[in-house]
Amino acid sequence: MRPCLIIVLIGALAAVAAPSFADEGMWLLDQIPEFEPTLKAMGMQLSSREIWDPKTNTGLASATPWLGGCSSSFVSPDGLVITNHHCAFGAIQMNSTPEHDYITDGFLAASRKEELPYKAGRVTVFKGYEDVTQAVASVIKPGMEPEARAKAIELREKELVAACEKSGLRCRVGEMFGGGKFYLFRQLELRDVRLVYAPPRSIGEYGGEVDNWVWPRHTGDYSFLRAYVGPDGKPADYSPDNVPFKPERWLSLAKEPLKDGDFAFILGYPGKTMRYRIAAAVAGDTGFYYPQRIELLKDLIAIAENEGKRGKDVEIKLASQLKGFYNSVKNNEGMLEGLTSSDLAGRKRAEEAKLNAWIDAEPARTARFGNALPEMEKALAAKNATRQRDFLLGWMPISRSSSLLAAAVIIERWSFERTKPDLERKAGYQARDERTLRQRLFNMQRNLDLPHERKVLAYLFGRAATLPVGQRITAVDDALGATGKTGDEAVTAMLDKLYAGTGLADEKTRLAMFEMDHKALLAKDDTMIAFAAALRRDTVAEEHVTDTYNGEMVTLAPRYIGALAAWKSAPLYPDANSSLRLTYGSVKGYSPRDGVYYKPFTTHHGVVEKETGKEPFASPQRLLAAEKAGADGTYGDQKLGDVPACFLTDNDITGGNSGSPVMNGKGELIGLAFDGNYEAIDSDFQFNPALSRTISVDIRYVLWCMDYVDKAHALMREIGVEPQNK
């Protein structure tokens, strides 16, 4: 019975009416025809085929590459990429030295030869996708246990990916509607990425943490990269002989001034949303997940802030990590506040009661959807039984906690998985992942600070020691027990042993270990590797829980979402999963609270209004001087009487969309999306048309800064704009 269900539900998801929620939705490109009349009515001048034609595999979508966690667009025939400053931050940081502080001063390559390599960077070009639901669903056999089901699906996905990648492209299977559909995405991964131009941090990050998530905003959050390929035109590692990549399509800049109410659409790669999460899951997020995460983040912040007092060099090493933690805490606190104050769990519960009543009203519906929701709740409850352990386990082997333990886990798992045939290895540890894993082991050296990492591990092990029975982490228990001590003394002794007997802090040793087979690796008796091997058994226990849960959900969630779709008889978009999506909307302000209206545009004057001369409001003198001189060029907006800085639209985006091109009805670039607004920070769970907004930097502000502040004139000409400040 079960395999059929998936197919049935795909039907249910497709047979739907025109969208009822105007500007909500992160739509797959093949869904565009469903609401094309709405798009046209709003001002879209491109057809769905001009955005992406599945037959010819061409369209605007090929001009909007993924950067891995960020989005971007090509803006010249020579592989020039525009994205956010915060998306290019890695490239800027990696190339900065005390002598060349590109973070503070910005960077502008005087010629192509001087563009700076960013070896960790990837520009991943969209090459289309196809529906592989049938191929995936066919592996599910009647009577399969959930975990087996999950593993069978994983295996089939790997087979599809392996077959696809023979073409030289990178491929991945994306699961939609909780398993209702599966798509195989094809991507061209360009590995030679270079930094072309970044404004000073005081423009690209103006407002810093103070303004993060906040409107009104005045951040010039843009930077330029360039993708290079080998002389043969194929993806290649960095080489001075490489040549600029020639994209099939690139974006032109808008010629008409953008104004309030104008249509705007975005192509980008939203990372994760939870729009179909059931009430019980939201209750868990509200009552457990976010409170736990906020507490842990605050503890890690306290540790890092304290460690930073050891010296300026340590402070700098930890700065980037702390910045991430601050952002996460602000986000998570806003999220928790939003979930709590809007009582999303309660409202979902009420909606589910209505859905159940609708299902119960007809026997056919009961037969089709009836038990999905209670079974999902049961599966969730089973998974929650070890959620304290799983939460903590998730924080242990990652570089934000301890680079050394993270390295040990990567190396040990890699050599362990390599003993199996490629398709049977754990996802993330296949031959195709080797390059990425090695890069990670290399990258961690830059900010390595052992005393700080030790403090973090002491904290995590201390927490692990308080886990309830049934949720213990055996590896930690064993290691603590082996010290013959208790409490803090045991943790100290365990850490002494771990750090005394490991060679992982040394880059060469670490990279050499990555090449060793499992037996030889363990024979080295590296204490951190030995602990990683022990921890793997706990991780596998956690993977068992997850696979079981996923195996349950892959048949339940599509039925639940299918019921929702049939009940609402509206088209549904799948939750975000880093696949290319289109969101449409228009330029629109909002009222954050009674009596206040946030206008959809900020202006250049507002940059100066915020100026304090102190971080994060310390603009470059040449910016202040140009503003004071009233040098607006042709970038000024007549209605605003000033150069626009940032603008709001009601497009539906989330993390991963950063750097996305915001386009007008002609598909011309009007801005770069870079943030959401605090009042709708919980929009990953629920889109609120009155409050959810996308914050973008106006392309006119980008051009003004290029022209009047940084004199990036050659680059302006490359993107088809004649500079005025000559």
Next chain:
Amino acid sequence: MRPCLIIVLIGALAAVAAPSFADEGMWLLDQIPEFEPTLKAMGMQLSSREIWDPKTNTGLASATPWLGGCSSSFVSPDGLVITNHHCAFGAIQMNSTPEHDYITDGFLAASRKEELPYKAGRVTVFKGYEDVTQAVASVIKPGMEPEARAKAIELREKELVAACEKSGLRCRVGEMFGGGKFYLFRQLELRDVRLVYAPPRSIGEYGGEVDNWVWPRHTGDYSFLRAYVGPDGKPADYSPDNVPFKPERWLSLAKEPLKDGDFAFILGYPGKTMRYRIAAAVAGDTGFYYPQRIELLKDLIAIAENEGKRGKDVEIKLASQLKGFYNSVKNNEGMLEGLTSSDLAGRKRAEEAKLNAWIDAEPARTARFGNALPEMEKALAAKNATRQRDFLLGWMPISRSSSLLAAAVIIERWSFERTKPDLERKAGYQARDERTLRQRLFNMQRNLDLPHERKVLAYLFGRAATLPVGQRITAVDDALGATGKTGDEAVTAMLDKLYAGTGLADEKTRLAMFEMDHKALLAKDDTMIAFAAALRRDTVAEEHVTDTYNGEMVTLAPRYIGALAAWKSAPLYPDANSSLRLTYGSVKGYSPRDGVYYKPFTTHHGVVEKETGKEPFASPQRLLAAEKAGADGTYGDQKLGDVPACFLTDNDITGGNSGSPVMNGKGELIGLAFDGNYEAIDSDFQFNPALSRTISVDIRYVLWCMDYVDKAHALMREIGVEPQNK
């Protein structure tokens, strides 16, 4: 020469064109004809004579009494007065007891008999005014020293007042344009004032200190008083036999809904503005006065907060004073920030340079205005020579510092001045002031807390000990010297002596002393009285400085302001001085910063939006329930889709205007002014059309609260509105 100047300048002030600054100005009622066409064009339907007819001495102005520090209006033929909750706070507090906490719970008299007496209250009805410039100016003789000039003017003013008060009215001379004009104001002072209705503090003070000076605002800042007279219709002290006062005019409530852009005018009694202050004076305010005051206020706050820790009863006693201090600090810090960030002193200096250039351009102008500004600067510099002493001296004998020392100063000065003929006594110590002074000595008992007062005096005496040579306070120096000790020990010894030998803390003793003649008083050897007598000599020295300065300015300021008027050829309004003024404008939002627009209306929904359940956002349950039930009655606004709460206009007001009626073009009540906005907190110095706003509570919110929250139905009928929540 000089007396003539004043007359010349009156000419200059009158011969002016139509107003150039649309909505700026606190206009005297006799000025209205000057801009009547503008008023009409904006929507005023009343003629200047309907507002006040100087010939018949009638008009709307008789419906807007002064409350002494606040404004108000009659809203029924039975002497019912509406004003702000914070203006009626004294009446509410005086009548509150632990058993009847009208502050928290509000108060509504079930019948007229149950209206509560407020003996310190005054309802002062406008009875017209006349120009007495000639009579005052004629006392100035050629060659007079400045101090003699000031004293001659003071004497003439007293004579005019004494003659005027023979009618049974209260009279006062108001100096306009720094002495360019003098007006004699007549007022009917009603002394039997009763509290009729006050909403709970959680409505009347909703938002408290957090929202003070802030938009968007949601405060139901209204209360009702009633003025009573003797059975003969004449002003009388409280008596149960008294009858409601019958005003000549009272206001009707607006029948049309108020909307954005609507014309609005205000009649009220603004207290003090400094719009004509010269650059040098503003520089002194920015560099000395506000910083000193903020520092001192913060020190007093620290003392009071610390003393409050002694116990709940002390905390309550000091609560009202602390509230005042918090408000002052917030105001003064905003003021200083505004003066500094707008560089008002610098801009005034630049304007003065232009004015001087204009004066210098023509010999006739040079002859007429030439030396005013430099002479004003010289007079100011002379006055500033003792400003540290004078500042501190101003804080010593007031009840906010020490009730006991304040009482001693009043009693000693009163008995000292009584030795002279009435007209020669210091202003404020004439026979006409006896009742007020006695009332002050009576009022202080309620919140008397000797340990706290002693701490404040220790602080002030400690500061006095650090004053520079030439600015010493002799009374303090002598008293400290007499202890034979130094430093803190001297202050302690001095205070020990002061407090051990005074009987002023006892109400009966205090009031009895007030009746004693000077010789007998001094013979009692009360230590605090003896110190007050010594301090009087320092005060007289300060009065000499002030009189000299005033005597200089009374001839200089009119010349300077006259030059300004001639240069700008625009009508000028005099600085506020608690005389009745009209300000006109319209309902209007504003942009506090780039990207943000403050709408001109808040709504009832916004009250609930701010609700936290904790002070100062803890609405009464019955308000929340009524809002939740959507019970808007006829008070809802169609366009807003809700009951309006507060609104903004660009009327020009300041402290003293609180409680003022805001009226539509028909002269109907649309709201009560109660605050200004933080972005224009320095509007006492400069009105900014883009930012300066009046915050008023909408009369529809008042009615909604009366109807749906407090069921003040009889009162509603009295003001001509039929309740709906029956």
